[in-house]
Amino acid sequence: MKEKLEAIRNEAIEKIQSVDEIKKLQKLKVTYLGKKGSITSVLRGMGKLTKEERPVIGKLANKVQETIAQSIQEKQAIIEQKAMDKQLQEEAIDVTLPGRPIQVGGSHLLTNIVHEIEDLFIGMGFEVKEGPQVETDYYNFEALNLPKNHPARDMQDSFYITNELLLRTHTSPVQARTMRSYKGEKPVKMICPGVVYRRDSDDATHSHQFNQIEGLYVDKDVRMSDLKGMLNIFAKKMFGEDREIRLRPSFFPFTEPSVEMDISCKVCSGKGCSVCKKTGWIEILGGGMVHPHVLEMAGYEPNVYTGFAFGMGTDRIAMLKYGVNDIRQFYMNDKRFITQYHQA
Amino acid sequence: MLVSLNWLKKYVDIDGIDPEELAEKITKSGIEVDGIEYIGESDLNVVVGHVETCEKHPNADKLNVCMVDVGESESLQIVCGAPNVKQGQKVAVAKPGAVLPGNFKIKKAKLRGVESNGMICSLQELGIDEKYIPSQFAEGIYVFPEDVEVGVQVEELLNLNDVILEFDLTPNRSDALSMLGVAYEVAAILDKPLQLPEVRISEIEEEAKEHISVQVDATDLCPYYGAFIIKDVEIKSAPLWMQNYLLAAGVRPINNVVDITNYVLLEYGQPLHAFDYDRLQSEKIVVRRAHTDEKMTTLDDVERNLSEDNLVITNGVNPVALAGVMGGKNTEVHHATKNILLEAAFFDPTTVRKTVKETGLRSEASTRYEKGVDPNRVKEAGLRACQLLEKYANGKVLKGLVEHDKLDRSEKMVSIHTDEINKRLGTSISIDEIGDILRKLQFEYTQNDLQFDVRIPTRRGDITIFEDMLEEVARIYGYDHLPFTLPKHFSQVGRLTPKQQLTRKINAFLQGAGMMEARTYSLTNKSLVGQFISPEIHEHNPQAISVLSPMTEDHQYLRLSLLPELLQSLSYNQARNQHHLALYEVGNIFLSNETKLTKQPQEKTRISGTLTGEWVTHEWQQETKQVDFYVVKGILEGLFAFLNIRVEYKASALAQMHPGRCASIYLNGKPIGFLGQIHPLVQKEMDLKETYVFDIDFEELVQQYEHQTTYKTIPKYPSIQRDVAFIMDEDLLAGDIQQLIEEVGTSLVKEVHVFDVYAGEHLPDGKKSVAFNLVYQDPDKTLKDKEVDESFQEIVEAVNEQFKTYIRS
Numbered sequence A: 001m002k003e004k005l006e007a008i009r010n011e012a013i014e015k016i017q018s019v020d021e022i023k024k025l026q027k028l029k030v031t032y033l034g035k036k037g038s039i040t041s042v043l044r045g046m047g048k049l050t051k052e053e054r055p056v057i058g059k060l061a062n063k064v065q066e067t068i069a070q071s072i073q074e075k076q077a078i079i080e081q082k083a084m085d086k087q088l089q090e091e092a093i094d095v096t097l098p099g100r101p102i103q104v105g106g107s108h109l110l111t112n113i114v115h116e117i118e119d120l121f122i123g124m125g126f127e128v129k130e131g132p133q134v135e136t137d138y139y140n141f142e143a144l145n146l147p148k149n150h151p152a153r154d155m156q157d158s159f160y161i162t163n164e165l166l167l168r169t170h171t172s173p174v175q176a177r178t179m180r181s182y183k184g185e186k187p188v189k190m191i192c193p194g195v196v197y198r199r200d201s202d203d204a205t206h207s208h209q210f211n212q213i214e215g216l217y218v219d220k221d222v223r224m225s226d227l228k229g230m231l232n233i234f235a236k237k238m239f240g241e242d243r244e245i246r247l248r249p250s251f252f253p254f255t256e257p258s259v260e261m262d263i264s265c266k267v268c269s270g271k272g273c274s275v276c277k278k279t280g281w282i283e284i285l286g287g288g289m290v291h292p293h294v295l296e297m298a299g300y301e302p303n304v305y306t307g308f309a310f311g312m313g314t315d316r317i318a319m320l321k322y323g324v325n326d327i328r329q330f331y332m333n334d335k336r337f338i339t340q341y342h343q344a
Numbered sequence B: 001m002l003v004s005l006n007w008l009k010k011y012v013d014i015d016g017i018d019p020e021e022l023a024e025k026i027t028k029s030g031i032e033v034d035g036i037e038y039i040g041e042s043d044l045n046v047v048v049g050h051v052e053t054c055e056k057h058p059n060a061d062k063l064n065v066c067m068v069d070v071g072e073s074e075s076l077q078i079v080c081g082a083p084n085v086k087q088g089q090k091v092a093v094a095k096p097g098a099v100l101p102g103n104f105k106i107k108k109a110k111l112r113g114v115e116s117n118g119m120i121c122s123l124q125e126l127g128i129d130e131k132y133i134p135s136q137f138a139e140g141i142y143v144f145p146e147d148v149e150v151g152v153q154v155e156e157l158l159n160l161n162d163v164i165l166e167f168d169l170t171p172n173r174s175d176a177l178s179m180l181g182v183a184y185e186v187a188a189i190l191d192k193p194l195q196l197p198e199v200r201i202s203e204i205e206e207e208a209k210e211h212i213s214v215q216v217d218a219t220d221l222c223p224y225y226g227a228f229i230i231k232d233v234e235i236k237s238a239p240l241w242m243q244n245y246l247l248a249a250g251v252r253p254i255n256n257v258v259d260i261t262n263y264v265l266l267e268y269g270q271p272l273h274a275f276d277y278d279r280l281q282s283e284k285i286v287v288r289r290a291h292t293d294e295k296m297t298t299l300d301d302v303e304r305n306l307s308e309d310n311l312v313i314t315n316g317v318n319p320v321a322l323a324g325v326m327g328g329k330n331t332e333v334h335h336a337t338k339n340i341l342l343e344a345a346f347f348d349p350t351t352v353r354k355t356v357k358e359t360g361l362r363s364e365a366s367t368r369y370e371k372g373v374d375p376n377r378v379k380e381a382g383l384r385a386c387q388l389l390e391k392y393a394n395g396k397v398l399k400g401l402v403e404h405d406k407l408d409r410s411e412k413m414v415s416i417h418t419d420e421i422n423k424r425l426g427t428s429i430s431i432d433e434i435g436d437i438l439r440k441l442q443f444e445y446t447q448n449d450l451q452f453d454v455r456i457p458t459r460r461g462d463i464t465i466f467e468d469m470l471e472e473v474a475r476i477y478g479y480d481h482l483p484f485t486l487p488k489h490f491s492q493v494g495r496l497t498p499k500q501q502l503t504r505k506i507n508a509f510l511q512g513a514g515m516m517e518a519r520t521y522s523l524t525n526k527s528l529v530g531q532f533i534s535p536e537i538h539e540h541n542p543q544a545i546s547v548l549s550p551m552t553e554d555h556q557y558l559r560l561s562l563l564p565e566l567l568q569s570l571s572y573n574q575a576r577n578q579h580h581l582a583l584y585e586v587g588n589i590f591l592s593n594e595t596k597l598t599k600q601p602q603e604k605t606r607i608s609g610t611l612t613g614e615w616v617t618h619e620w621q622q623e624t625k626q627v628d629f630y631v632v633k634g635i636l637e638g639l640f641a642f643l644n645i646r647v648e649y650k651a652s653a654l655a656q657m658h659p660g661r662c663a664s665i666y667l668n669g670k671p672i673g674f675l676g677q678i679h680p681l682v683q684k685e686m687d688l689k690e691t692y693v694f695d696i697d698f699e700e701l702v703q704q705y706e707h708q709t710t711y712k713t714i715p716k717y718p719s720i721q722r723d724v725a726f727i728m729d730e731d732l733l734a735g736d737i738q739q740l741i742e743e744v745g746t747s748l749v750k751e752v753h754v755f756d757v758y759a760g761e762h763l764p765d766g767k768k769s770v771a772f773n774l775v776y777q778d779p780d781k782t783l784k785d786k787e788v789d790e791s792f793q794e795i796v797e798a799v800n801e802q803f804k805t806y807i808r809s
């Protein structure tokens, strides 16, 4: 009987080895291990065995059964693996073909600049304020120490709509409006980005419509050195830690003392080149200490409060930062231009 | 302002500082130097020669053979091709060995067989820029005045070694519109002493008042008028050095009298005017406002029509000058002028400015009057001119000028306190340093402990308050020396307002949906301004607002919609072969129903988009999707879902839009915008292909935005779905049926959407099938089929009844 079982085992293993389909394997399983299978039929003859032989043969039969079952299982895994391999091979595609494109949108370069500057100043405690683009002569000029007939009004030839209304020539009226709304009672710390208009002929460096960002900080004990410190942070974050700043005296009717800020030229590192007109410096923004008349008109007591203000052309900053050489590009919306700056 | 450094050297010692360094120092102290120009080369080895003989070249018609004395033992024989060379002239001679600009080496040579030992030069050949060359020498060689010495180097004579600094002056620094003003500034910056011109005249006994009287009727516009009489002047060229300085300053020399007035104008910043006394035809000067419609012909030969806003100088009857702006033709100094009336006056800046604006006659003189001249230099400048007229025009100055004098020459006092200065600047400048700064500026002061009471000279009319002095101290101290500090107080936390944050999110959404942000102009043209106006804007009858003086017709009217200019951007791209575009803009429109504005228009922010061409193109999989109505609507539906806003769409016929492919968007029963295809005729007109647009009230979106603050529990119980396809007339709107389904199914139907639309085979003509998917859900329990069946049946019946539809089986 022992020989019989061993013969079954050997035969079964041999057959299992040669099978290569799941169905045939299932059949073998039934043939050897099923209720009517070979092993069962051998075991039916157990009764003829001696008491001593029975456990020995029983053990052997179990062992044979296990061996066959394991062999079938192993074979099954191999067959399945092969089938899977085959399927995967058939399903293989050319991964180098192009994908299905999605429409990629993006924000305007000027918006990116505005957000960058907004975030920078928000980090230093500034609010973001907005105001109307059609302004009164009062807020655009008079409240900023530019009374009617002031010679400096020539500096900004403006689009008037009536004698009293015009397209704002700078975002400064937002400063005047904000100060006025705070009634001289609390500090003002704000920036105001926005569209402004001047009577310029459009060319590579001029546009009748462009954008500004201005900042204003009015509080007790505001010093000119604070302006310098803050602008220095701004310049380094915006244009690179290796850039130097330089302040020069200048003139604006709404600030006194007034400054213009240059940053060292990135192209030549300050040695002088055509970009910086051989000076090593590039003009970035204007600013100064808020003129006492402006504070007074907005309801702030100039002996108690002092402040600084600064302003820059967003378009110009964008042109400098990204090397754009024609301001009109910002308003033509040429696809070949606007798609260049998705990630800017 | 063009500043000649050779001229400046007369007043302040700038030797040993190269022009670049000086320019840098001036710029850093407050006056921007915009350019540095070298007039010529300073080491040419060219000398003055005297043309002794000049004869035709034997072998060449256009050449002359000259013998030229250059102050050496032997004269040089030079062949010269200039048409204007003549015997007796004093000329510039480049001797053999000289090297002219452009590395042009002068050698001995033979020209058509005749020996030539050098070259007689034109100013161009000496390297002088066209603009510095007097017109009579534009062609041919330069001829010196007779009195120059033979053999001397020409560099200095011709001011070739001069360097010009170009100042870009801010409006407050009109003090630097004069060489003396510049000298004060440079002396302060370099801490050097100042050498002012010495004015001395030797008047003759005859008195001016015997020949002239001065009467000022408009005292408010002319607080000072001084009239000098100079007799027997000899009109000729001004001395070479003076002509050189004028040229360097960008003023063309004319004759000695005019040149002297211009020279003093540049030196003192005080305009002067010389009248031909004999042509005045009266012995009086009357300064008054012009009469309405009074006429006068100015020096430029133009007849001017005057008004009471203009100030005129008259001879008692007729105007002889437009005060501070331009002289009259009838009293102009000319070659035969003998006697001169010299005017030195102070005119009201605003009046001059107005007249300049009206006439467009901006000049060196009017520019200075417009900014206000120094009251303490008016008379002094007149005296300076008299001195020069004596010397260079052989004029005899009559004793005692005749003047009207109501001029305020007082100096302002401004007090500065050392502590306050340091507090405002963030510095620790010492008392001594402040005193030193005031000394450099040549401001007189009295010091009382930490306080300085500063007497502001009238030449610095821009300084009136403490803050002005603060700037003076700071700029001479040096902005570079200010420390970097941060504000002492922590005043507030900065952050975007919820509205600003939402604005950024909306932008990000649209960009994520595949749209490019654009920027267009707010000013548009007359034909575009009335187009694509959204229904809710249109119903308020907005008037197009025009600016008074547009730069071009294309940018004249404030926009009432963002779409016209956005569509222009599409055309611009189409013309450049960019056919697939999805642009949007967030920007303001300007609304008013006044025909003439009396108050600010209402500014409303809109969000508008234009889409055209292919939306998705995947070539090798042959998948192409053109932009259509539903692409645009899908983006908007996404946006509204993102904002938790429920809107309705109603078919609308709007101007410029395709009547069958346009919907108005309603929020809470009110229109807030529209979307659709633009009318094929408009497309054609604008050179566009099939184009879709949308335009929505941005502020309404922001206001209606429902910020979901609390978490909604995900439903625990399963949902049940039912599909139904209704056969209906082709012109029925799916949206109307959907609305009814939602109404009838109100408590149980959570979601309805169209999943199929079909017309054609198997359906009768004029019919279509629209299939809806309904999702039933009860948040509190598991729905029973029976409940759903009942509701579904109710819905189907209601739809069939109201819309005469039937179910497709």
Ligand SMILES: [Zn+2]
Binding pocket: A265, A266, A267, A268, A269, A270, A271, A272, A273, A274, A275, A276, A277, A278, A280, A281
């Ligand atoms: Zn550079």
